[in-house]
Each structure stands twice: as structure tokens, then as C-alpha cells.
Amino acid sequence: MSTVEAAVPGAEPRSYLQEGRGIRSWIFTLDHKRIGVLYLVSVMASFLLGGLFALLVRTELLTPQRTIMDAQTYNQMFTLHGAVMIFLFIIPGIPAVIGNFVLPLMLGAKDVAFPRLNLASWWLYVVGSLFALASILIGAVDTGWTFYTPYSTETSTAVVPMTMGAFILGFSSVFTGLNFIVTIHKLRPAGMGWFRMPLLLWALYATAIIQVLATPVLGITLILLIVERVVGVGIFDPALGGDPVLYQHFFWFYSHPAVYIMILPAMGVVSEVISVFSRKHIFGYSFIAGSSIAIAFLSFLVWGHHMFTSGQSPLANTIFSALTFSVAIPSAVKVFNWLATMFRGNIVLKTPMLWILGFIFLFGIGGLTGLFLGALATVIHVHDTYFVVSHFHYTMFGGPVMALMGALFFWWPKFFGRMYVEFWGKVSAVVVFIGFNVTFFPQFILGLRGMPRRYYNYPPEFESLHVLSTLGGYFLSIGFLIAFFTLVHAIFRGKKAAANPFGAATMEWQTSSPPPLHNFVEAPHVGDPYDLAGLVYDEASDGFRPAAKEGSS
Amino acid sequence: MSHAPDHPAHLAHHYETPRQQFEAGKLGMWLFLVTEVLLFGGLFCWYAVYRANQPEVFLAGHRYLDKSLGGLNTIVLIVSSVTMALAVRAAQLGNRRALLGFLAATFLFACCFLGVKYVEYSHKIRDGLLPGRHFQPAAEKTGAGRVPVAPADAPPDAPPAPAPADPAPAGAPAPPPGAADAPRLVPSAAGPEGLAPPPTREVAAEAGRKSVHLFFGIYFVMTGLHGLHVIAGMIVIAWLFFRARRGAFSPSYWLPVDLGGLYWHLVDVIWIFLFPLLYLIH
Numbered sequence: 130m131s132t133v134e135a136a137v138p139g140a141e142p143r144s145y146l147q148e149g150r151g152i153r154s155w156i157f158t159l160d161h162k163r164i165g166v167l168y169l170v171s172v173m174a175s176f177l178l179g180g181l182f183a184l185l186v187r188t189e190l191l192t193p194q195r196t197i198m199d200a201q202t203y204n205q206m207f208t209l210h211g212a213v214m215i216f217l218f219i220i221p222g223i224p225a226v227i228g229n230f231v232l233p234l235m236l237g238a239k240d241v242a243f244p245r246l247n248l249a250s251w252w253l254y255v256v257g258s259l260f261a262l263a264s265i266l267i268g269a270v271d272t273g274w275t276f277y278t279p280y281s282t283e284t285s286t287a288v289v290p291m292t293m294g295a296f297i298l299g300f301s302s303v304f305t306g307l308n309f310i311v312t313i314h315k316l317r318p319a320g321m322g323w324f325r326m327p328l329l330l331w332a333l334y335a336t337a338i339i340q341v342l343a344t345p346v347l348g349i350t351l352i353l354l355i356v357e358r359v360v361g362v363g364i365f366d367p368a369l370g371g372d373p374v375l376y377q378h379f380f381w382f383y384s385h386p387a388v389y390i391m392i393l394p395a396m397g398v399v400s401e402v403i404s405v406f407s408r409k410h411i412f413g414y415s416f417i418a419g420s421s422i423a424i425a426f427l428s429f430l431v432w433g434h435h436m437f438t439s440g441q442s443p444l445a446n447t448i449f450s451a452l453t454f455s456v457a458i459p460s461a462v463k464v465f466n467w468l469a470t471m472f473r474g475n476i477v478l479k480t481p482m483l484w485i486l487g488f489i490f491l492f493g494i495g496g497l498t499g500l501f502l503g504a505l506a507t508v509i510h511v512h513d514t515y516f517v518v519s520h521f522h523y524t525m526f527g528g529p530v531m532a533l534m535g536a537l538f539f540w541w542p543k544f545f546g547r548m549y550v551e552f553w554g555k556v557s558a559v560v561v562f563i564g565f566n567v568t569f570f571p572q573f574i575l576g577l578r579g580m581p582r583r584y585y586n587y588p589p590e591f592e593s594l595h596v597l598s599t600l601g602g603y604f605l606s607i608g609f610l611i612a613f614f615t616l617v618h619a620i621f622r623g624k625k626a627a628a629n630p631f632g633a634a635t636m637e638w639q640t641s642s643p644p645p646l647h648n649f650v651e652a653p654h655v656g657d658p659y660d661l662a663g664l665v666y667d668e669a670s671d672g673f674r675p676a677a678k679e680g681s682s
Numbered sequence: 683m684s685h686a687p688d689h690p691a692h693l694a695h696h697y698e699t700p701r702q703q704f705e706a707g708k709l710g711m712w713l714f715l716v717t718e719v720l721l722f723g724g725l726f727c728w729y730a731v732y733r734a735n736q737p738e739v740f741l742a743g744h745r746y747l748d749k750s751l752g753g754l755n756t757i758v759l760i761v762s763s764v765t766m767a768l769a770v771r772a773a774q775l776g777n778r779r780a781l782l783g784f785l786a787a788t789f790l791f792a793c794c795f796l797g798v799k800y801v802e803y804s805h806k807i808r809d810g811l812l813p814g815r816h817f818q819p820a821a822e823k824t825g826a827g828r829v830p831v832a833p834a835d836a837p838p839d840a841p842p843a844p845a846p847a848d849p850a851p852a853g854a855p856a857p858p859p860g861a862a863d864a865p866r867l868v869p870s871a872a873g874p875e876g877l878a879p880p881p882t883r884e885v886a887a888e889a890g891r892k893s894v895h896l897f898f899g900i901y902f903v904m905t906g907l908h909g910l911h912v913i914a915g916m917i918v919i920a921w922l923f924f925r926a927r928r929g930a931f932s933p934s935y936w937l938p939v940d941l942g943g944l945y946w947h948l949v950d951v952i953w954i955f956l957f958p959l960l961y962l963i964h
Contacts, residue, residue: 239695240695240696242696242706244696303717311710311713312706315709344717345717345718346724349724350724353724353728357814360815360816361815362899362903364899370893372735375728
């Protein structure tokens with residue numbers, strides 16, 4: 130090991146946060162932990178931006194007529210909300226923030242396989258975001274985040290910078306995924322077989338496979354869109370001899386798997402947190418692991434369910450519908466295994482667990498309403514209504530965002546070595562949970578009653594539910610503000626965190642909080658990642674330590 | 683970072699053995715090649731859908747491509763793959779002079795490929811066969827402009843010769859300025875199956891020539907993206923050349939040469955699919 134770490138035997142090693150000061154030591158770092166923090170800051174900034182757009186959209190919908198903006202601005206706002214939230218926030222959210230920080234630690238490795246590629250991925254993220262921001266300044270896109278042709282080749286707004294940004298962000302995502310696959314294959318320590326990996330790694334592996342296989346198709350689709358818009362080659366625009374449904378096929382071939390890029394790592398987080406806070410070994414390890422791979426596989430076979438009403442053949446519709454239903458099987462396998470893990474566990478209702486319980490509840494609703502949308506008859510009625518909007522937010526917001534928040538609270542002590550104030554953490558989780566349901570449950574009803582998505586004005590009879598939804602949105606934002614203040618407060622004023630404050634058995638908790646530059650001073654012990662029985666609570670440090678080593682150091 | 687004594691300089695600090703680093707690099711490169719295949723996969727999918735729907739467009743379009751130039755370029759790329767493979771072998775054996783020679787040869791073949799491509803592209807540009815709204819075909823070359831008025835005329839049998847041999851058919855004037863907004867789609871001659879009698883060969887050929895701009899859209903996007911990959915490969919080869927000249931590679935460390943070689947072979951393989959799909963259509 131390097132001389133720095135061995136300087137004072139017995140003392141706390143210098144943490145990665147203390148290695149180097151100044152902005153250059155951060156933005157050119159090759160350390161996976163610092164890159165994780167860089168992603169944390171940039172992804173959270175995008176979240177705030179996307180949330181602001183969402184609030185503007187909801188405020189506009191307070192009244193049936195114009196409230197605060199004209200129709201064109203409204204179109205731009207919901208497009209920006211979608212594009213920023215999807216491409217800048219949720220897709221990189223858990224893999225790039227939590228994955229970057231935790232994955233090598235969970236493997237007991239010093240870094241990811243390709244640290245330079247990792248840094249390049251963050252830089253690409255920054256460049257892609259700048260393109261997206263430039264498009265907002267030049268002339269915010271009004272096509273919806275799906276950029277459907279032929280409108281996206283005709284509108285006068287800045288489609289090219291936005292799609293260029295999404296293209297670059299796609300490469301950032303591919304590089305992260307590629308790095309994770311190689312790291313998991315080649316940097317697992319001796320003694321950690323595939324089926325002794327923490328379940329978050331299985332989830333990140335499945336996610337990475339989708340990132341690597343699906344994202345290039347989005348890349349070429351957006352390139353073709355740009356070529357059509359700039360040069361006028363007939364690809365997707367029927368007026369030029371193109372085929373607009375081809376665009377939808379290409380787009381959803383990526384963008385349906387992309388929702389699993391968002392949800393799979395979230396499911397991995399749930400698997401970690403649920404076992405720790407139920408003080409019990411995870412139930413059905415191999416089924417949870419296998420269902421991640423099954424979801425990744427099935428994700429490539431269901432894109433056609435976005436085109437049930439776009440003139441697909443009835444045969445194709447039937448096949449896509451059946452395949453869509455089959456995704457419910459591995460998803461349900463996970464949910465039932467989580468419930469079985471909690472069953473007769475010693476449940477500790479700390480902040481991360483509250484967020485994760487919120488995940489299971491909301492994702493359950495989101496997943497079940499997905500079955501309505503996969504059914505060929507029902508979808509004709511609810512297609513392109515608020516029912517779809519609500520379903521999407523229950524799965525993508527109730528899923529990945531709740532899990533990301535849970536993950537941040539869970540790994541925050543490891544990130545920064547400080548504990549947050551438990552009370553305010555819990556308050557934020559509860560406020561967000563209530564606000565979320567008040568915001569989005571009315572939208573199911575609106576959708577069933579026929580309120581179409583993306584409409585600027587609506588009939589007066591929908592007003593009360595829209596008002597309820599908007600008020601819920603404000604309440605929800607308050608919850609997130611509390612969460613952010615709680616987390617930021619912890620960094621500056623928080624109590625010092627123990628190495629293992631929650632009593633988890635995965636390897637990242639065997640090193641100090643925050644970890645030293647090379648992660649581990651002494652080689653970590655490779656064992657069952659869910660064997661919580663071997664840990665005892667130590668009051669002096671307010672954390673857990675291995676029972677076997679009691680009194681030895 | 684301080685390296686342990688048994689840690690060679692080319693071994694990154696987070697790997698334990700050179701073998702681990704080698705395997706990680708190889709796996710990473712193969713995954714990257716997978717993403718490249720999927721990137722081009724979208725284009726091949728576009729090609730397949732259009733060719734299945736409007737085969738006559740491709741039949742009409744490929745006549746403007748020069749098979750012998752395309753074939754020459756195919757041979758050039760295959761030979762460059764051979765020299766790249768020999769370069770990898772030379773690196774493994776630690777033969778620096780051979781390594782430099784084979785890398786230089788590969789680079790020259792790549793230049794040769796781009797040179798032939800330049801000749802082909804400039805022919806197209808001269809004939810106005812650029813894609814999209816720049817498609818302004820000289821009437822004597824294509825026999826059809828964008829306006830569907832040209833009477834049926836025998837398609838040129840030979841690839842366009844430099845001399846304007848064919849007499850200009852009547853009609854087929856360049857479209858008036860401002861006509862670009864008019865829909866340029868000519869309905870597929872095939873039509874929905876079972877609804878109409880199959881069109882005669884002449885009708886199909888005529889329809890194909892009218893929509894031939896679709897073919898050149900595909901031709902330029904596919905060969906253009908491939909050309910960008912050739913340029914990227916040349917940058918990689920040049921980088922390998924300069925590293926090799928500094929003596930960076932040895933029989934115990936030749937991974938970058940191997941990875942560059944893999945990338946170059948992929949560029950080659952993509953062309954091997956592009957050549958028959960664009961040039962050799964019947």
C-alpha cells in the first residue's frame with residue numbers, strides 16, 4: 130500500500146475527500162468515488178431544473194384556461210420537464226451516482242476497470258447537458274421528450290441541439306455501463322462467485338447490459354433525425370418519402386429498455402436496504418438475481434406496446450401484449466421476495482427504509498396499472514391520457530426516484546462520513562410519499578374520464594382534480610426541499626458516522642466512512658453479503674462491527 | 683501512485699496482474715464493438731425496411747454506383763486488415779521494425795480507401811446526387827428529376843461514364859425553385875399486395891428512378907458514417923505508430939495494438955456488408 134496510508138498505524142486513514150483540494154482535483158479526478166460525487170452534484174442540479182419545469186406545468190394546469198403561460202410555452206415546459214428528467218436525471222441517477230461510488234467498494238476493488246473512461250463519461254454528461262441547456266436558451270423544444278417525427282423535423286424550435294445533447298448523454302451512459310460490466314466480470318475478488326455478489330451488483334449488471342445494447346440504437350436514431358432535419362434526407366418524414374412509424378420503432382427500441390435502465394438499479398437498492406432494515410437475510414437471493422437478468426432480457430422484446438394505436442398489425446400487437454404481460458412475472462418475483470424478507474423480520478423504520486417502503490407501495494401501483502395499458506382493449510380507451518402519465522410517474526418517480534432518495538440516505542454516511550438528522554429525513558420521506566399520491570392518483574381518474582395528456586386547456590369538470598394534483602405537486606416539492614436540506618446539513622453539521630452505521634454486511638461498510646483514496650487499508654473480508662447475524666452493535670461508535678473480532682483491536 | 687516493485691509501469695494501480703488488465707481491456711473493447719454494431723444496426727434496419735418496401739428504388743439507385751471502384755475499395759480494406767493482423771503479430775513478437783512497417787502500411791491502405799471514396803463522392807456531387815434537399819440530379823444522368831414528368835426511358839445500363847454519352851431525355855427539367863416543399867414521395871410501385879395487379883417491369887423501373895433520392899440518402903448516410911469510422915481508425919493507428927516508435931510495446935505488453943486491431947477489423951467488416959448491399963443489387 131502507499132506510504133500515505135501507512136503513516137500513522139491505528140489512526141483513521143486520510144479519506145478520499147481530503148486527497149487534493151481545489152476544483153481541478155475534482156473535475157479531473159480518476160477516483161470513482163469523486164466521480165460519483167461529481168455525478169451527484171450534476172444529477173441533482175438537473176433534478177431541481179426538471180422539478181422546476183414540472184411545477185410550472187402543474188401551475189399552468191390549475192385553471193382550465195391560461196393561468197401563467199401561453200400554449201407554446203406550455204408545450205416547451207412539458208417537453209423540457211420530460212427530457213431533463215429522463216436523460217439528465219433518472220437514467221444517470223442511480224447507476225452513475227450510487228453505482229459509481231458503491232460498485233467498486235462492494236467488490237473490494239480499488240476502482241472501476243477503466244477510470245479514465247469513467248471520467249470521460251462524466252465529461253460527456255456535462256457536454257451533453259450543455260447542449261440541452263443551449264437548446265433551452267435558443268428555443269426550447271416543444272415536441273415532447275419523444276421527439277416524434279414528422280413534427281420534430283418541422284418545428285422551428287431547437288430540436289438539433291437537444292437531440293445532439295441526448296446523443297452525447299447516450300454515450301456517457303454507454304461508457305458507464307461498459308465500465309460496470311467489465312468491472313463486475315474482471316475485478317471481483319477471489320471468493321466472490323457470481324452468486325455471492327450483492328444484489329445491487331446484479332441489478333447494475335443487468336442495467337449495464339441494457340445501456341450497452343440499447344443506447345447505440347437511440348444514438349443512430351437521433352443522428353438520422355438530425356440528418357433528416359438538416360439535410361432533408363427522406364427517413365421518417367412521409368413528405369420526403371420517409372416512414373414516421375419507423376422512427377417510433379427505433380425510438381422505443383431504446384426507450385422502452387431505458388425505463389428498465391431506470392428501474393433495475395432502483396430494484397437493486399431496494400434489495401440491499403430491505404434486508405439491512407429488516408435485520409434479516411434476503412429471501413430468495415437467486416430469484417431476485419435471476420429476475421434482474423430476466424427483466425433485462427424481456428425489456429428488448431416489448432417496445433411495440435408503445436405503438437398499439439400506431440397502425441401495427443393485430444398479430445404484432447398480440448405478441449407485444451403477451452410479452453408485456455410477461456414482464457410482470459420477474460417484477461412480481463422481486464416484490465414478493467422483498468415482502469418475504471420483511472416477513473418476521475425485525476423491521477427498523479429508519480429514513481432509507483421509509484423511502485424504500487414507499488418504493489414498493491408506489492411501484493406496486495405503477496406496475497399493476499401497467500397491465501391495464503398492456504391489455505389491447507383497455508389501452509384503446511386510455512391511450513395518451515392522464516392514465517398513462519400517472520402510470521409512468523408511479524413507476525418512474527415512485528420507483529427510481531424513491532429508491533435514489535433511499536439510497537442517498539443509506540449511503541450518505543459512506544459518501545461524506547456524516548450522519549443526517551433522522552427526524553427530518555423521516556419527515557421528508559413521509560411528505561414526499563403523501564404529496565406524490567395526492568399529485569398522481571387524481572391523474573388516474575382524470576385519465577379514465579378522458580383527459581388527454583399534453584393538453585393546455587381542459588373542460589371545467591376536470592378542474593377540481595387538476596387543482597388537487599397541482600397542490601399535491603407543491604407539497605411534494607416541500608418534501609424534496611426538506612430532504613435536500615437534511616442531506617446538505619449533514620455534510621456540514623452532521624455527527625461523525627461510524628464505518629457501518631446501519632449494520633450491513635456488504636463490503637463497502639468494512640472500510641472507514643468516508644473511505645480512503647484506495648478504498649481499503651486492509652483487504653476486506655469476503656463473505657455472505659446478507660449475513661447480518663455476524664454483526665454486533667457498538668455503542669461507542671454508534672455503529673456495527675463484526676462479532677468475531679470483538680476485543681481484538 | 684507509488685508502484686509496488688513487482689508492478690510494471692504499464693499496469694494500472696487498480697489491477698493486480700497484467701493478465702487481469704489484459705482481459706479487462708479485451709472485454710471492454712468487445713463490448714464497445716457491440717455498441718458499434720448496434721449503431722450500424724439501426725442503419726441496416728432502415729435499409730432493410732426500405733428495400734423490402736421499395737426494391738425498385740434500390741435497383742434504380744445502384745446503377746449510379748461504380749462496382750469496380752467499390753470492389754477495389756473492398757480489396758484495399760481486406761488487405762489493410764491483413765496488415766493490421768500482421769502488426770499485432772509483430773507486436774506480440776516484439777519486432778518493433780515490423781510493427782512500425784505494418785502499422786504504416788495499414789494507414790496507407792486506409793488513405794487509399796478514402797482516396798477512392800473521394801473520387802466516388804465527387805462523381806456523385808458533380809451529378810447532383812447528394813441526399814436530401816441537395817438532390818439536384820443532372821437530367822442526362824438520372825433520367826428523372828424530382829418532378830414526376832419524365833417519360834419512361836431506358837435506365838443507363840453502365841455506370842455513369844465521364845463523357846455525357848446519353849442524349850438527354852425529353853422533360854425531366856430541374857425543379858423550379860420553391861418546389862422543394864412539394865411532397866417528393868412517389869408511391870411505391872409494389873403497392874399493397876393483393877389489391878392491384880403487379881406492375882410491369884417498366885412501371886417499376888420508372889417509379890424507382892423517381893424515388894431514387896431515397897437510395898442516395900441511405901448511400902451517403904451509411905458510407906458517410908463508415909467513412910468517419912475509417913478516419914477514427916486512422917487516428918488510432920497513427921497513435922499506435924507513435925507509441926510504438928517510442929518503444930511502448932513489448933512481448934509482455936501489446937494490448938493497445940490488439941485493441942486497435944479489433945477496432946480496425948470491425949470497420950472492415952462493416953464495409954464488407956455495405957459493399958454488396960449498396961453496389962451489388964439485382
